[in-house]
Amino acid sequence: MDKRILIPTDFSKNALNATRYALDLYAKLNCEFYFLNVFRLDNYTTNTLIMPEPGSAEYEGAKGASEEAFAKLLDMLELHHDNPKHSYHTISSFNFLSEAIKQTIDSKDIDLVIMGTQGATGAKGVIFGSNTVNAMEKIRECPVMAIPDNLRFSIPKEIVFPTNYKSSFSRKELNYLIEIAKMHNTSIKVVYFTKKTTLTEDQEKHKQLLDDILQGVDHSFHTLTDKDVAQGITSFVQSRNSDMIAFINKKHFLFNSIFSRPLVKEIGYDATVPILALNES
Structure with missing residues (x-):
């Protein structure tokens, strides 16, 4: 069965970069x-009382401009990314971005959302920085991947997976991570942040389960004692030239604060590698 991937775009360089990746x-x-x-x-x-109607000159003009930009994008993809395994569809929507993403996930049975981390610079309402963060926080229907500005694709050799082992794992929630690792022979580095040296009995069980689930791919376990989780992840990634960060987006998870405003500035907004937010099953 084909994988269905949604790529929101504002036709900026960053959005095009995320598309290529x-x-x-x-x-x-x-x-x-x-x-x-x-x-x-x-x-x-949003303060205007009268909603522009489909059929009105202004509405049709804006929709036409969107469709025209899509025609150019598809021409470019045909020229530079002619892959018989890939097919392309376009959707122009007058809506709030988060709402349009959710509707498309639902109506097209989307497996994964991939976004750039910045939009057209200075353009009001289309800065993907906060939009991408919101998507990672709020979209629970499927995983969301954020691609940093100007990042060129290279085959991922190493993915960093931070965890606290406090919750159990399932194959379903790790499916996309394992799929990427198998596709590219990528190694997964499981990183545990702690102030203590020993794991509880439950944590040991969860670690063992994770080890079992990752059996099919190259993986190893690491322990760090950084107090600042975001900084610790960033340092680990930079010191090893890792290629991606993946984490399970649990509401009660130690790292759910990673994507709150101060920490996302360190990891999300200034990300040097793609970030994959997986959803708990």
């Missing part, structure tokens, strides 16, 4: 890519 990362798989553009109307704000 996604196409290269999944070059070996049969994929349907859905490109979503949320278009804006110049004279419309």
Whole structure:
């Protein structure tokens, strides 16, 4: 069965960069890519009482501009990314980005969302920094991957997976991580942050289960004593030239604060590698 990947785009360089990364990362798989553009109307704000209607000159003009930009994007992809395993679909929507993403996930049975971390610089309402963070925090229907600005694709050799071992693991929630690792012969580095030296009995059980689930891929376990989790992950990634960070987005998880405003500035906004937010099953 084809994998269905949603890529929100504002046609900026960063969005195009995320698109290229996604196409290269999944070059070996049969994929349907859905490109979503949320278009804006110049004279419309949320304070305006009258909603612009489909059919009105302003609405149709903005939608037409979105569709025109899509035509150029598809021409470019045909020229530079002609992969018989990939097919492309476009969606132009007048909506809030988060709402449009959720509707598309639902209506197209999307497996994964891939976004750039920044949008068109200075353009009001389309800065992907906060949008990407919100998507990672709020989208629970499927995993979300954020691609840093200007990052060129190279085959991922190492993915860093931070955990506190406080919750159990399942194959379902780690499915996308394992899939990427198997596709590219990537090693997974499980990193545990702690102030204590020993694990509780439950933590030991969860670690053993994780070890069992990751049996099919190259993986190893590491322990760090950094007090600042975000800084610790960043240092670990930089010191080893790791290629990606993946974590399970649990509401009660030690790292759910990673994507709150102060920490995302360190990891998300200034990310040097892609970040994959997996969902707990």
